[in-house]
Amino acid sequence: MDMPSPNPIILSKKAELVSRLSDALESGAVIHDEHETRAYECDALTAYKCPPLCVVLPSTTEEVAAVLKVCHELDVPVVPRGSGTSLAGGALPTADSVILGTARMNDVLETNYDDRYIRVQTGRTNLSVTGAVEEHDFFYAPDPSSQLACAIAGNIAMNSGGAHCLKYGVTTNNLLGVKMVMMDGTITEIGGAHLDAAGYDLLGLICGSEGQLGVVTEATLRILRKPEGARPVLMGFDSNEVAGACVSDIIKAGVLPVAIEFMDRPVIRATEAFAGAGYPDCEALLIVEVEGSEAEIDEQLGLILQIARKHNPVELRESTSAEESARIWLGRKSAFGAMGQINDYMCLDGTIPVSSLPMVLRRIGELSEKYGLDVGNVFHAGDGNMHPLILFDANKEGDLELCEAMGADILRLCVEAGGCLTGEHGVGIEKRDLMVAQFTPEDLEIQMKVKDVFDPKWLLNPAKVFPLASSETRRAA
């Protein structure tokens, strides 16, 4: 993966930059020592690393505005960073950039249970948003796997999803308003505690723009009352095709589970070895969860089990207690860790129409043979959001490149099947150069024109989202 070479003029301005940033912030909020900036050299896409010029950790919206104003005047690129959990390299610095971290901005500003929203500073972690309202039996719905660590700032930048978004939607469906700082330091508010936009839906445009249009410092989020209960059922099948057909039949039957998770044999075996959740040894496994009162759950699961039985499952296990539910989820939740025990892995997140599931899984199997790299599949089957995990050895020369080439083939396959490159992780640097597989030059151009409007100097989160060749003239301007 190429990154543009750093601009020597900017590198030469480091002393002036650090001095001006230090004047604008409280002491200790600017990190410029080369040993210390190393902590920010990468996000969760650890294959790529580059220490930034310096790091700032502002505490308020006004401080963010001051930082951006300085960087705007000095033409210094800024990489906004939440908790650095991006799997797509969304927070990867360039050597000539300032990392703007939201870590010190984690206050709850307002909770309102009558109107069902919470207003937070965006450095707050996803799970601690729910933590702030759960004593009133409320929760914040989007639940990315990294929710213990990931920040709302990053969730908004990437429009993060999670296992339960089949019912509750992703970040953009749960975001009511933002306070945002433009690259030139202008502070603006979009949306609020009300439900819809006055004019253009700029909130919808900001969400998922990967930190390239502005820095979101505060967010008003919709909170929901917790359901009375939830219960999963585990189903084992002797082929991916049959499991895929079962998913489709459940959806067609008119039940809407909160989650339908799919794991294939390599992942089942890995998680059994790692976590010992007691999964059956079979080709494909589904975890289907429904919510409601006990009786409502019984009714929905009854229908789901009836459908599953028609597909000759090798195992059907309905949870009868909280412990059993936890055991059913245990393997799924430790799947990434389990695969990581075997080897290094690259996690993709292309999305496909659910109907193409069997075909895409078969083709991924063929690619696995062709490249000689093992693949495990674990994903949100209800919405077609796949997570193929390609195993490789980072210490073996050429293995990373081989893995990336295979990943690119899988993502092109997702697009061919009528899907997209990324369902919830974002483009970042990882899928940047594949954008041409999904979009025409004109489709990309209109998106880049949007950035022209919000960030005319192209300083925010450079070299992400758009293929380097497509964005070159703008970045060089």
Place this chain on the structure above:
Amino acid sequence: MKMINPASEAQLAEAVRDAKGPLKVIGGGTRPIGAPVTGEALTTRGLSGITLYEPGALTIVALSGTPLEEVEAALAKENQRLPFEPADYRGVFGTEGTPTIGGVVAANISGPRRIQAGACRDSLIGVRFVDGSGQALKNGGRVMKNVTGYDLVKLLAGSYGTLGVISEVSFKLLPGIAASATLTLKGQTVAEAVATLSKALGSPFEVSGAAYRNGDTFLRIEGFADSVAYRTEQLSNLLGGDIEVESDKEAVAGLWTAIGALDGFGTEGQDIWRISVKPSDAPSLIEALPASDTLIDWGGGLIWAACAPGTDLRAKAPEISGHRTLFRASDETKQKLGAFHPEPAPIVALNEGLRSKFDPRSILNPGLMG
């Protein structure tokens, strides 16, 4: 009336490219929202038909001029539906013609279920459109989860044809409704009603409609039969007092369609305002409005107000945040007061910037959104 009526996206692109002056872009022409536009009429009506429908994937794709009722009929056959319950405004506007699916998107039309299932923009997963230079473009696609590139899908929803002429739309769907019930609490004041709606929406019983009119507070429950019965009982216990329950499916549907469509709301010649606020602000705002009739939807978050022509409702209790759209009024009043709520300077600059990129010649419904 003579109209440009392209039969394909290519023809649409050509028509926009060849336009010598402003275009008045319409779908079925049933929702004259926004400032009046002078220009040659261009309709998307000729772009009609469902391009792809996969019930097992809960997704549908249709050309923008497809009649809404055709989409809804196809979905009903498979016991599925558009989640956001688009409202029909022919009654309130006194318009004829056929609402199109593209028109629904262009105006981001969402009915009472918006409170639970999201707005039109939340179910919209892909658009194809022709920008003001006559380029055919796409964004999003036909899968439910997609964060590939910027989300222009949301931007196009509710842009009233001013950023591009929508040629095709994709939606995610929901399963049909097996059973439903309406709970009615009679004789409540606005303040009592909003408190009731908030309490119900803050319960775990999945209320899918929360409205108030003329002293009656309405709540809707939907789902499997046993579940609806259970939640109706639980909700009744939670709210207390005298509650009427209607569980005939047709009757429930009829009431909520009427609420969404503003049936019988306001009198002829009155202006109608559409006001978006946080629910707990609704009582004090309604108190301050010189309106002869009000209707509350979305648990208090959406207020419809009917008043004498030319009244500026934005001047009343301006400290209450949210926005107020002059929904139905004479052209003269719309021009005087502005149809859409004025936005702060930085937002205006962004809006104008976007418009200059998407429609550099300023020919797509110029002036409609101010």
